[in-house]
Amino acid sequence: MPNNQFKKGELYSFITGKASTAVARRLQKNFKRAGIDxxxxxxxxxxxxxxxxxxxxxxxxxxxxxxxxxxxxxxxxxxxxxxxxxxxxxxxxxxxxxxxxxxxxxxxxKTMALANKTLNEALTGVTIAQIDMAKEVLQKVYENLSP
Amino acid sequence: MPNNQFKKGELYSFITGKASTAVARRLQKNFKRAGIDxxxxxxxxxxxxxxxxxxxxxxxxxxxxxxxxxxxxxxxxxxxxxxxxxxxxxxxxxxxxxxxxxxxxxxxxKTMALANKTLNEALTGVTIAQIDMAKEVLQKVYENLSP
DNA sequence: GGCATATAGTTGTTTATGCAACTACGAATT
DNA sequence: AATTCGTAGTTGCATAAACAACTATATGCC
Known part of the structure; x- marks a missing residue:
């Protein structure tokens, strides 16, 4: 019964996915800066x-x-x-x-290099174990909601 | 040096945030079904x-x-x-x-109830510890990319 | 063969995003 | 007081998303 797992302030940012939005925006910026349109x-x-x-x-x-x-x-x-x-x-x-x-x-x-660079920026200070955990959770969430 | 952490197939879905997209879509559907426009x-x-x-x-x-x-x-x-x-x-x-x-x-x-319900659907089978971990990683990613 | 049904793709409409350029107002500096 | 600079909000433009309705082709069944 996974209720009350999200305190009010956290619920919103989980739903709206602010982290992935930030990664996407940064990647877009990196493309632009490299002249890739x-x-x-x-x-x-x-x-x-x-x-x-x-x-x-x-x-x-x-x-x-x-x-x-x-x-x-x-x-x-x-x-x-x-x-x-x-x-x-x-x-x-x-x-x-x-x-x-x-x-x-x-x-x-070029773009794959920029994507990897962007992810490295994003994941600075995060351990590989943590990344694996997070990926697992996100995958499970995705599967739970797949029709 | 967190290189090569992402195998090719995973990089894309991390960037595009398919999990949070799925949550958002499901929430939208639940609003609609409840007649909330x-x-x-x-x-x-x-x-x-x-x-x-x-x-x-x-x-x-x-x-x-x-x-x-x-x-x-x-x-x-x-x-x-x-x-x-x-x-x-x-x-x-x-x-x-x-x-x-x-x-x-x-x-x-009404909508907060639906949001909580949606998150519970999304997080079925995920432990509280895992959720905390995932939140921590996503928060760190967000901070890393904040100007 | 002919009809019903499913699948692949397109178009129209509404909503939202990002960026650049703009207006209006306030605060600081001289 | 006048000028300059920063902040709050708006508008224009291009791109993208979700949903519904549509066309064209394929498949299955009688």
């Missing part, structure tokens, strides 16, 4: 495409925890910036497969 | 006003980790829904003090 949301899509190119939009929805309209528009914007291309699947004409442009490939190394 | 962002402002009415917009910025334009617009929308009122300060004519309407006061009990 993409949003973290766009980066999060590229991140999954770097792992595996040619995914469908639906697969990107699942990977990034977004709904279909969100991915449609993120891919729209990535296409405008010439970072990805929609290629219709030959097997199933409903499906778009998303491929990276050369330009997007060159972004990978 | 406010967004969680609006609720987060009300939350601080319930603790202390008559705060300035700047104070709400600090409390909710938002910038001034965001609060301006949230207060706009809350005013439209007749949940708050802007009252110009008599001491300093630059300042708006934000007060709750009767309607907003009646929302407090």
């Amino acid at each position: 993409i949003t973290i949301e766009q980066w999060s899509v590229l991140y999954h495409l770097w792992k595996q190119e040619g995914q469908s939009q639906q697969q990107l929805c699942d990977a990034t925890f977004r709904d279909k309209p969100s991915i449609t528009r993120l891919v729209d914007n990535l296409e405008k910036q010439k970072l990805v291309k929609r290629i219709p699947s030959k097997d199933d004409r409903r499906i778009n497969l998303i491929y990276l442009t050369k330009e997007a490939l060159t972004l990978q190394e | 406010i967004t969680i962002e609006q609720w987060s402002v009300l939350y601080h006003l319930w603790k202390q009415e008559g705060q300035s917009q700047q104070q709400l910025c600090d409390a909710t980790f938002r910038d001034k334009p965001s609060i301006t617009r949230l207060v706009d929308n809350l005013e439209k829904q007749k949940l708050v009122k802007r009252i110009p300060s008599k001491d300093d004519r630059r300042i708006n003090l934000i007060y709750l309407t009767k309607e907003a006061l009646t929302l407090q009990e």
